[in-house]
Amino acid sequence: MDTFEQFLNTTGEIGFVKRISSSIIFCDGLPGAKLSEVVVFENGEVGQVFSTDRNLVEIIVLSKGYIKVGTKVARTGQTLKINIGSHLFGSVMSPKDMITFEKTNEIENRIIESEPPGIDRRKNINRSFETGVAIVDLMLPLGMGQRELVIGDRKTNKTQFILQSILTQAQKGTVCVYAAIAKKRTDVILFNKFVKDKNIADKIITIASYPDDPSGLIYLTPYVAMTIAEYFRDKGQDVYVTFDDLTAHAKYYREISLLAGRFPGRNSYPGDIFYLHSRLLERAGNFIIQGAKGMTGEASITCMPIAEMVMGDFSGYIQTNLMAMTDGHLYFDRDYFNQGKRPPINPFLSVTRVGRQAQTPLLRELSRKLTSFMVSYEKMKEFMHFGAELSEESQKMLLLGDKISGIFEQASISPRPYSLSILMFTTVWAGYWQEKDVNGLKLELRKLTNLFMSNEQFRKESENVILNSPSFNHLVDSMKSSQSNIIQLLAEIK
Amino acid sequence: MVSQLLTKLRTKDDLDILRGELYLLENSLYQTTNKYDNTIRNDIRNWVSDILLQESKDIDISKYIKDLKNDLQEIPVLTASMNFEPSSSFVETVSTWIKGNVDERIVIDILLNTSTLGGVQLSYRGKYLDLSLRKRISAELENVTLTGINKPGINVGT
Numbered sequence: 001m002d003t004f005e006q007f008l009n010t011t012g013e014i015g016f017v018k019r020i021s022s023s024i025i026f027c028d029g030l031p032g033a034k035l036s037e038v039v040v041f042e043n044g045e046v047g048q049v050f051s052t053d054r055n056l057v058e059i060i061v062l063s064k065g066y067i068k069v070g071t072k073v074a075r076t077g078q079t080l081k082i083n084i085g086s087h088l089f090g091s092v093m094s095p096k097d098m099i100t101f102e103k104t105n106e107i108e109n110r111i112i113e114s115e116p117p118g119i120d121r122r123k124n125i126n127r128s129f130e131t132g133v134a135i136v137d138l139m140l141p142l143g144m145g146q147r148e149l150v151i152g153d154r155k156t157n158k159t160q161f162i163l164q165s166i167l168t169q170a171q172k173g174t175v176c177v178y179a180a181i182a183k184k185r186t187d188v189i190l191f192n193k194f195v196k197d198k199n200i201a202d203k204i205i206t207i208a209s210y211p212d213d214p215s216g217l218i219y220l221t222p223y224v225a226m227t228i229a230e231y232f233r234d235k236g237q238d239v240y241v242t243f244d245d246l247t248a249h250a251k252y253y254r255e256i257s258l259l260a261g262r263f264p265g266r267n268s269y270p271g272d273i274f275y276l277h278s279r280l281l282e283r284a285g286n287f288i289i290q291g292a293k294g295m296t297g298e299a300s301i302t303c304m305p306i307a308e309m310v311m312g313d314f315s316g317y318i319q320t321n322l323m324a325m326t327d328g329h330l331y332f333d334r335d336y337f338n339q340g341k342r343p344p345i346n347p348f349l350s351v352t353r354v355g356r357q358a359q360t361p362l363l364r365e366l367s368r369k370l371t372s373f374m375v376s377y378e379k380m381k382e383f384m385h386f387g388a389e390l391s392e393e394s395q396k397m398l399l400l401g402d403k404i405s406g407i408f409e410q411a412s413i414s415p416r417p418y419s420l421s422i423l424m425f426t427t428v429w430a431g432y433w434q435e436k437d438v439n440g441l442k443l444e445l446r447k448l449t450n451l452f453m454s455n456e457q458f459r460k461e462s463e464n465v466i467l468n469s470p471s472f473n474h475l476v477d478s479m480k481s482s483q484s485n486i487i488q489l490l491a492e493i494k
Numbered sequence: 495m496v497s498q499l500l501t502k503l504r505t506k507d508d509l510d511i512l513r514g515e516l517y518l519l520e521n522s523l524y525q526t527t528n529k530y531d532n533t534i535r536n537d538i539r540n541w542v543s544d545i546l547l548q549e550s551k552d553i554d555i556s557k558y559i560k561d562l563k564n565d566l567q568e569i570p571v572l573t574a575s576m577n578f579e580p581s582s583s584f585v586e587t588v589s590t591w592i593k594g595n596v597d598e599r600i601v602i603d604i605l606l607n608t609s610t611l612g613g614v615q616l617s618y619r620g621k622y623l624d625l626s627l628r629k630r631i632s633a634e635l636e637n638v639t640l641t642g643i644n645k646p647g648i649n650v651g652t
Contacts (some may be wrong), residue, residue: 009629014622029620
C-alpha cells in the first residue's frame, strides 16, 4: 500500500483539488485539516495547509510536480518535520529533500515551526563573536548569540563578509548553517566550492532553494535552517546561521499571500510579514542548555540575516522591520564600495547593541577609543572640504586616520584573527612607522601579518601581551617598549 | 423548499445533464419569444420539463432557474470507486437506500477503479472510507509475511 493510501485510511479524510493558483491550491473536503498540517497529493506531491475556511482549504505546494484539478488530497495529521543529523555536514540540501513522515532511530526528526525559548532559557550574551573582519571586530564587536542584520545594496560584498565570518567561525569549531534563499545555482555551487577548498565542509550545512523552486519551498528555507541550528544548539554546540537573504524571502511570501487572496498592506506585503520574520529571528540567542545528569551549559545561535536595499534606502519596509527585530546592523555602503574600500562597511551608520558587553575591558576601551577617534577624523575630513588651513596637530590626526583606515582594508576571503587586528591597530597607534605614508604602512602591515601567521612564538607572545594588559594605555606602552624588536623581526621578512 | 428535481437525481452524471439543461433554458429566456417554449419542449427531458413547468407556474422563471442552479451547487456528492460498472438497477437500489437513510438530495459519483479488486472506496464531504478487497488483502499479506519471518526455524530465501 502506498503512502497516500495509508494516510487516507489513517485519517479517513479526503479532499479534491478545486482550483490552482500557481503555488497555492484550493481544495474541498479535508474537514479536519489544521493550519500548517502536511498534506499529500495522489501523485505523491507534498503540500502544507496555509489557511482554511468553511468550504475550501488553501494549500501551499512544496514540490514541483504537476497537479491538476480533481486530484485527490490526503491529510497526514502531522506538521512539517525534517530529518536532521550529522549526515548534513558538507552537503547542499533542499528543504524538500529533508521533509519526512517516518520516524527512525538513527536520525532525529524535528518540527520546523517551534516556539522561541522563553526568558528562563536565555542567558546574557557574554562571549565575543569573531568575524575575522577587522573593522567589525574592533569597531562593531558582535557577541555569540547576537542577531546582526547585514544590510546594503546589491553587489556590495555582503556575501563575501558572510563567507569570511563563516570561515573564521568554522575554523573555531562553530557549526555554520548557510540558508541560500532563492539564490542562483551558480552562487550556491561557488559557495560549496569555497567550503570544500577551505576544508571546512565538516562544519558547514547549506540549505538552498532556487528561484525555480515552488514559492512554498523557498518560504520554508530559513525555518529549516533555524531548525537545524536549534538541533545542534541542543547538543551543546555554538551555531552560526545566516539567511541570504530575507528580503527575497519576504518577496516570495508576498507572492504566496497575494495568490491566496490575502489583503495587501504596505508595498503589497501581507500584514503578518513582521510576525513571519520576528518569530524566526526570535529563535536565535544565547541559551542555557540542560546537559546530562542535570548539568547546565551554554550554547548560542548567532544569526546574521542579510537584507538587500535599493539605492541606499534605509527606510524600506522589510529593511526597517528587520532592523527593529535584530540587535544591530552592519551597513555595506555603496559609496564606500565605489571608493574602493573593502569591506565597504560604514561604521558610523552601523550599530551593534549587545556585542560590546561581551568584550574584555581592554577591548571595550580600545573600541571606544578607536570609534571616538574615527568620528573626529571623519569630522576633520569634512572640515577640510572648506579648504581650511590645518594646524600641524590636525594634519597628524588626518594622517593617523588615513593609516587606521588602511588597517581596515582587507581582501575578500582573508580572515584576520582578533589578536592580529588588535596588534595592527596598537602598533600604528603607538607610533610605529610614523615616517611612512599610507602605502608604505600597508606594506609593513602585510609583513606584520606574515610574521604573525608564520611565527608561532611571535604570535603567542603577542597574544600574551594583549591578554595580560589591564588597559589600552598599558598595551600601547608595551608595544612602544618592544618596537625595536618587532621592527627588527619585520626587517628580516622580505 | 427542495425542488423535486433534486430528489430525483441519482448520479453525478444526472446532475451534470440537469446543469446543462438549465443552462440552455436560461439562455433561451433572453432570445426570441418562442425560443423558451421550443427548448423546454424539444431539448429538455420530459420528466424534467414536467417538473419545471409545474414548479415555475406562478413565479418568475428566471429567478426559479437561478435558485435551482444555486441549489445544484450545494448538492452533496458521494463518490464510490468500484471495480465494476454497476447496472442502472444497482445504482437505483443504492441511491434509494441512501436518499432514504442519509440525505434526499445526495447523488452518487461512480468511478471505475479495477485496482480495488472488490468492495468499494467511499468519500463523502471530505470523509473517506476504504471498504475495498484490496485493503483487506494487503493487510492480510502484511501479517502473513511478518509472521513467516518472525517464526523461529524458518529460513527466508532458502
